[in-house]
Amino acid sequence: MSYLYIAYAATWLIHITYLVTVFRRYSRLKKEVEQLPRK
Amino acid sequence: MKKAFPILGLLTAVLLSYALYEALVVAPQEQTMGDVQRIFYYHVPSAWTAFLLFAINFLASVLYLVRRNPQTDKIASWVVIVLAVLTCIGGYAFRSALPKDVYPSSVATTGIAIAGLYFLLRKYFSEQGTDILALTTAEVGVVFCTVVLVTGPLWARPVWGIWWTWDIRLTSTLVLWLIYVSYLVLRRFSTSGETPVLAAALAVFGALDVPLVYFSIWFFRTQHPQPVIGGGGSIDPRMLHVLLINWLAFLCFAFLVCWSRYRLERMQRDVEETQALEALLEPGGHVR
Numbered sequence: 526m527s528y529l530y531i532a533y534a535a536t537w538l539i540h541i542t543y544l545v546t547v548f549r550r551y552s553r554l555k556k557e558v559e560q561l562p563r564k
Numbered sequence: 565m566k567k568a569f570p571i572l573g574l575l576t577a578v579l580l581s582y583a584l585y586e587a588l589v590v591a592p593q594e595q596t597m598g599d600v601q602r603i604f605y606y607h608v609p610s611a612w613t614a615f616l617l618f619a620i621n622f623l624a625s626v627l628y629l630v631r632r633n634p635q636t637d638k639i640a641s642w643v644v645i646v647l648a649v650l651t652c653i654g655g656y657a658f659r660s661a662l663p664k665d666v667y668p669s670s671v672a673t674t675g676i677a678i679a680g681l682y683f684l685l686r687k688y689f690s691e692q693g694t695d696i697l698a699l700t701t702a703e704v705g706v707v708f709c710t711v712v713l714v715t716g717p718l719w720a721r722p723v724w725g726i727w728w729t730w731d732i733r734l735t736s737t738l739v740l741w742l743i744y745v746s747y748l749v750l751r752r753f754s755t756s757g758e759t760p761v762l763a764a765a766l767a768v769f770g771a772l773d774v775p776l777v778y779f780s781i782w783f784f785r786t787q788h789p790q791p792v793i794g795g796g797g798s799i800d801p802r803m804l805h806v807l808l809i810n811w812l813a814f815l816c817f818a819f820l821v822c823w824s825r826y827r828l829e830r831m832q833r834d835v836e837e838t839q840a841l842e843a844l845l846e847p848g849g850h851v852r
Contacts, residue, residue, distance in 0.1 A: 528600050528603070528718050528719070528721060529599050529600050529602050529603055531718055532607075532714070532715045532718040532719065533584075533588075533606060535711075535715065535718065536606050536610070536711050536714070539710050539711050540711070540817075543704075543707045544821070547821070547824060547828060550832075551828050554828065554831055554832055554835060557835050557839075558831075558835055561835070561838055561842070
């Protein structure tokens with residue numbers, strides 16, 4: 526039974542880790558956009 | 565489209581929760597393996613989703629390569645049509661050579677679906693768009709493939725008594741993962757202007773491993789369980805229902821993640837382009 530819960534938790538841990546990296550890249554990019562001169 | 569994203573996100577979250585409930589509560593318990601068999605409801609849909617994403621990566625990479633020359637683009641379109649027709653005819657002509665439970669109609673449908681997807685991508689994605697799509701699907705595909713490689717051993721340990729064996733299905737899946745990780749490393753760290761072309765060529769050859777992984781359990785003696793749909797396998801209809809619900813939920817989730825990643829990559833390229841232009845327009849900037 527514990528293997529089942531570990532597998533399900535690992536699946537969501539992998540997906541959430543990836544989503545966090547995407548979100549961090551987005552935040553960094555947003556800062557770069559703000560730094561661009563507005564013309 | 566921007567307004568649709570939160571609604572689709574919410575619907576996907578509901579679907580994923582429902583699929584989880586179905587997998588843990590509604591699906592019947594397997595007699596020999598017990599509850600650990602329920603790992604199957606995450607393992608198999610993740611594998612199918614990864615294969616689909618790698619297939620899209622393959623088509624997008626082919627499109628990116630052939631579109632560099634209008635003549636090859638035209639020839640490639642005809643080649644795709646001819647291959648689709650040959651698949652339809654070949655499925656019926658060589659039906660005796662097909663594995664058990666593989667019907668000529670399913671071979672024909674696969675051929676037509678791949679050709680249809682090729683023309684859809686060709687119509688709706690620009691040259692740069694196909695490059696971004698290839699990158700996006702490879703990245704998300706690697707995430708799903710990682711899930712497959714993690715959940716597989718977690719199922720194998722209590723059932724087989726070992727975490728891993730160098731069996732053809734397991735080894736070819738690991739090779740597939742390594743190919744796409746190297747694809748992402750190439751895209752991330754190569755500074756050559758030809759990186760998208762090199763990556764697309766790598767993706768085209770890398771995709772050859774997908775059918776090898778999929779059909780390995782049909783054509784070779786392996787320790788991995790036999791296919792549950794087709795290939796002589798069978799599954800309880802209630803289990804099949806839960807499996808398909810989970811696959812649908814993962815497909816929706818993968819679509820949303822790919823969509824976000826695609827938009828992010830487009831934005832990144834726009835910013836880089838603007839920064840390059842800014843550098844040129846600065847008082848000290850000059851074109852060499």
